[in-house]
Amino acid sequence: MDLEMQKNFIHLRSFEDKPNYPNSKPKFCVTCGTKATQEALFNVGDGVILVEKYCDACAKNVK
């Protein structure tokens, strides 16, 4: 993956873990590593949407 790609922030939404889903694993904040509660959507071009997970604290700093 090209790390220099343009990321255009779209919006933030609550992230629901699905504990009953067979292959579900806990999701963690990409910034600090605590349990994720939010996910941020980014448009990275060519109709591709990137989703990154964040905790509440870090989600406030996502743009």
Ligand SMILES: [Zn+2]
């Ligand atoms: Zn965090």
